[in-house]
Amino acid sequence: MSQPPTSTKVITVRKSPAGREPRYHDAALEQRAIPPLQKGEVLVKLGAAGFNHRDVWIRKGLYPGIAFGAAFGSDGAGTVVAAADANDALLNKRVFLVPMRGWESHPDAPESPKFTILGGGKIVPLGTFAEYVAVERDQVILTPDHLDDEHAAAWPLGGLTAWRASVVNARVDKGDNVLITGIGGGVALLAMQICLAHGANVYVSSSSEDKIRQAVSLGAKAGVNYKADEWPAQLEKLLKENSPRTPFLSAVIDSGGGDIMSNVSRILKPGGRLVIYGMTAAPMVTFTMREVLKNQQVIGSTMGSHKDLIDATKFMAEHRFVPIVSHVIDGLENAEQGFELISKGQQFGKVVIRIRHGDVGVVRASL
Template sequence: MKAIVLESAENPIVYKEVNKPVLQAGEVLVQVKAAALNRRDYWITVGKYGGIKYPTILGSDGAGIVAEVGEGVDAGLAGKEVIINPSHDYGASDEFQGKDFKILGLPEDGTFAEYVKVKAEYLYPKPAHLSWEQAAAIPLAGLTAYRALFTKGHAKAGDKVLIIGAGSGTGTFLIQWAVAAGCEVYTTSGSAEKIALTKELGAIAGVNYKDEDWDTQLQQLAGGFDVVIDSALGEGFAKIPDICKPGAHIVTFGGTAGDFPAFNARRFFYKQLTLSGSMMGTVAEFEAMLNIVDKYRIVPVIDEVFPLADAKTAIARMERSAQFGKIVLKIS
């Protein structure tokens, strides 16, 4: 089968022929119809991710058809259209991932291939209203956004929610989840075009985080926020406590702009703000997320679709942060 292989530090994106996976008990073989990129894939290819091993087939997100079932798996699963939960062995606690937690696509071979093997327990029916490309876009970013917004951020109808850097895959899902929940959504982006696109998804307003007074602009627009979801950190994070309402929740799951800066801790404890980290999600959260997709007929935002052989070009687009929504690989 054809696959995108992380072959070495010097040659991290190789389109090549590899052996089809061999099933163990409890596993299934999925013929992948489409797979989606995540920022994680980019960091792996540039060597800035923990636990890198060579060779590994990349890719966490995927949707396809069950081609073969292993011992102990219901034979009726064969031929089913499915999407894959890439969050494996989350652990005994719902509060944090356990020591055995892993994400599909490293250390185990992932979805950037014509076939991928996974445990049957991580398969779910493909939402019927979605194309292969749309379904493949959901799992990792959708789950990350769901946990950050609802489990950690405690977002509810009527809350004013701020999404920092809303043009990413997680950013667009955060908007869609929050709008579906009845929240008032505001966004930031470095592009006026992307801000306009967030409004098409249901955001009320957005500001450019490159503006020196972006926090003042948001304060004037919204008056304060109940929930702030940030995946960038960096110097701009210092302004977030100032635009939060008392009792607000701030959630972070990334650090693309740097580390935590110095910020006014007195403002933080006086307002009794809560700061939470978040990472992927549990099986129950994945199922709850899919229920939202089905109930509200949500269609993920697709930025661009590339053939599997052009994965290097697709990852280069992600490196430039040029996308709005998810970048997808079509696998014939």
């Protein structure tokens, strides 16, 4: 690119019109100027961007710190096409964006009280639902050469969350029996891929028999339907059949909360770890003296550090696994399809937008 672009299409958060019930903020496609690059910045031509549940929560007004006018999107991948430093080594390199700010390397939690995730927020208005983004050069990571932009855009936020939950907090190792709940979601599937690459025996749960079958086809040992009252007993039977010498879980990686500990305590080994990265079922977890006496642990796990993401990406590149993409939306102007898919929760893997460049779509049209 001889001359960098001076404007970009971007999808932004627009306040829900007065009287709309239930509240649902708009997503507006508009044209915006690209400001001159500042020292240390690069310009990334995005090839793809990834949806996350937080994008829908923002539209529903359920996410803290929403900034109207900020761009949607936490995950994005593309190519560096310009830089403040004309000799920048990142020029023409394929990269993805670090999806958060405020957590560099601390092993326990963010260093900054202003830790934030990209997309739709006040602290960092940057978002990835755009043709181009200007970003600090130290906030991009080289894309592994076995991934295209669409699969790279399915990695950052979900991969980081899955890595910290399964490797840093659950400490999954070769031969461990691991239960991953809610299989089919992007984080759960990435956690499964990470655990399988570590040599663990992965069991899954879902309310969908089809999603369980798909997970087994990808390497899971077996799965149970959590809508069945007897699912803990079913899982106990599977563990005894597949691991008769050690028929216990070493870890549970959970996105639901609620009564998960009371359900798995019997089959979780003494000292075993329940790692929770979401509470979609209930905003609390039952933890009794029974679990205390077994030295079982409940560990909260949200996102991860910049260092965690570098470590996770290196591991993915070494094992050459590919994030699972459920749907590819063609073009920013069709992004509403992605919001609808996430709202329905029927996807198996990530939903991404393939970003096309050129005069396509309607500017400033409500999606």
